[in-house]
Amino acid sequence: MKRETITGLMLTLLLVGMLTLAFNIQSVTAALSVHNIDTGEDFATIQEAINDPDTLDGHTILVDAGTYYEDIRINKTLTLQGENRETTIIHGSGFGIDVEGIDVDSPHVSISGFTIENAFYGIFVFAGAHYSTITDNIVSSNKYGIYVGHYSHYATIANNTVTDNSEEGISVWTSNSSTLVNNIVSNNGIGIHIDGSPGFVLRNNSMTDNGYNLFISDYNIDPSIGHDIDPSNTVNGKPVYYWINRKDETVPSDAGYVCIVSSINITVRELNLVNNGQGVLFVNTTNSLIANVNSSNNWWACIDLSRGSSYNTIINNTVSNAYYGLLIDSSHNTISDNIITNSSTGISLVGANFTVRGNTVTDNECGITLQTGSGNTTVYHNNFINNTEQAVCKLVRNTWDNGYPSGGNYWSDHNPPDVYSGPYQNETGRDEIGDEAYVINMYNKDRYPLIYPYGYVPSPDLNGDGTVNILDVILLANSFGSDPGHPNWNPEADLNKDGMINIFDAILIAGNFGKTS
Numbered sequence: 001m002k003r004e005t006i007t008g009l010m011l012t013l014l015l016v017g018m019l020t021l022a023f024n025i026q027s028v029t030a031a032l033s034v035h036n037i038d039t040g041e042d043f044a045t046i047q048e049a050i051n052d053p054d055t056l057d058g059h060t061i062l063v064d065a066g067t068y069y070e071d072i073r074i075n076k077t078l079t080l081q082g083e084n085r086e087t088t089i090i091h092g093s094g095f096g097i098d099v100e101g102i103d104v105d106s107p108h109v110s111i112s113g114f115t116i117e118n119a120f121y122g123i124f125v126f127a128g129a130h131y132s133t134i135t136d137n138i139v140s141s142n143k144y145g146i147y148v149g150h151y152s153h154y155a156t157i158a159n160n161t162v163t164d165n166s167e168e169g170i171s172v173w174t175s176n177s178s179t180l181v182n183n184i185v186s187n188n189g190i191g192i193h194i195d196g197s198p199g200f201v202l203r204n205n206s207m208t209d210n211g212y213n214l215f216i217s218d219y220n221i222d223p224s225i226g227h228d229i230d231p232s233n234t235v236n237g238k239p240v241y242y243w244i245n246r247k248d249e250t251v252p253s254d255a256g257y258v259c260i261v262s263s264i265n266i267t268v269r270e271l272n273l274v275n276n277g278q279g280v281l282f283v284n285t286t287n288s289l290i291a292n293v294n295s296s297n298n299w300w301a302c303i304d305l306s307r308g309s310s311y312n313t314i315i316n317n318t319v320s321n322a323y324y325g326l327l328i329d330s331s332h333n334t335i336s337d338n339i340i341t342n343s344s345t346g347i348s349l350v351g352a353n354f355t356v357r358g359n360t361v362t363d364n365e366c367g368i369t370l371q372t373g374s375g376n377t378t379v380y381h382n383n384f385i386n387n388t389e390q391a392v393c394k395l396v397r398n399t400w401d402n403g404y405p406s407g408g409n410y411w412s413d414h415n416p417p418d419v420y421s422g423p424y425q426n427e428t429g430r431d432e433i434g435d436e437a438y439v440i441n442m443y444n445k446d447r448y449p450l451i452y453p454y455g456y457v458p459s460p461d462l463n464g465d466g467t468v469n470i471l472d473v474i475l476l477a478n479s480f481g482s483d484p485g486h487p488n489w490n491p492e493a494d495l496n497k498d499g500m501i502n503i504f505d506a507i508l509i510a511g512n513f514g515k516t517s
Contacts, residue, residue, distance in 0.1 A: 215277020
């Protein structure tokens with residue numbers, strides 16, 4: 001082979017090698033999409049940039065657009081800045097309990113400009129990581145979105161979109177003086193949950209279509225703080241009214257959430273309060289009224305009175321589908337004429353000197369609970385119907401009737417005969433009071449249980465479907481010939497209230513057959 005040919009071939013190979021090396025160097029350089037702008041160093045991953053010994057407290061890490069399959073731990077005081085929150089994506093490694101999209105372990109950390117997804121915690125701020133700033137991110141499709149853990153005070157969470165997290169969108173736990181501003185929080189299990197964290201600030205947060213939009217635990221609240229929470233916060237488009245140190249006022253009719261703190265003579269009336277932690281929360285609020293409120297599908301309690309909220313009246317409300325229908329952790333309150341259904345506990349009383357009368361408590365796991373210390377309480381003229389456990393009273397003696405002849409309560413699981421009358425139920429003649437007491441425990445009994453539900457108005461539409469038809473005839477037939485104490489007794493089929501279901505009741509149904517209401 002000629003020397004010229006060999007030389008040309010060598011030059012060609014050398015040129016190809018140089019071009020290949022240059023291309024590889026360019027490719028590596030292009031892959032280094034994470035930059036410490038203080039040192040000028042570039043990295044392939046976010047965690048590599050954080051861990052680098054040249055990365056010091058106070059530095060800024062800039063992250064180019066792209067998807068980063070990392071679980072990130074920030075253990076230095078850094079600013080982590082994404083190029084664009086729509087296109088700079090941190091994709092966690094799944095929903096295992098130790099998986100955090102971003103784990104903040106140091107104080108004064110700032111995170112902005114990212115989408116954070118597919119982790120147990122999108123952003124988890126650990127204990128002691130004070131003064132964290134989390135702004136302008138999309139946090140979605142995690143189990144928990146932004147979670148400020150125990151004793152991580154002075155966090156700022158602002159201008160984030162927090163969506164589709166299965167448990168909670170934004171959670172602040174036992175971390176004081178956190179600020180939540182201008183966040184859009186939607187389609188999470190719970191939207192915003194603040195627990196044990198007094199001194200918080202909420203402003204202009206929009207909570208929509210979450211399972212439960214807003215939950216503020218009562219012991220977060222510092223009654224000494226003299227200012228309201230900004231009413232610019234909304235739940236499903238309705239304002240959040242969080243009032244402190246008010247007097248002689250009525251909550252506006254457009255309320256979506258109501259919390260009243262250290263106030264007196266406040267009226268909460270004719271509202272529809274649904275899908276929050278509580279519908280109405282009173283803290284240290286007295287001499288006030290909650291009336292004609294529909295409160296349902298609230299996670300913790302439909303109506304929650306705590307910490308010195310005494311001498312209030314809760315009347316004519318309809319509450320359902322919560323852990324507690326009514327949770328009253330203060331003394332000297334009157335609870336009357338409410339309808340309470342489909343909750344874990346219908347009425348829970350913690351405190352003393354309650355009057356509970358005229359309520360209909362149905363289809364709850366427990367109808368009413370009087371906790372230890374709930375003494376000097378009178379419970380009468382209530383209807384306890386089809387609760388798994390009708391009443392629990394913790395070793396404190398209370399009064400479960402209004403004496404004779406006024407009577408006690410109606411208990412759907414108690415079917416005593418009604419043959420006798422009188423204060424001792426030993427006189428001849430029926431009186432619509434059962435001859436046998438309803439026993440709750442050795443200290444508590446209803447001496448005068450009602451034979452008919454309190455307020456019962458006879459109606460030939462026995463099943464309440466709006467039409468008197470063959471279905472009502474069947475119900476009457478099933479109890480025909482019975483009287484109180486008989487296993488087939490149905491008090492609502494005793495249309496003339498004569499103590500027997502017989503031909504006279506059948507005549508009343510026949511005379512109304514085919515009628516609609």
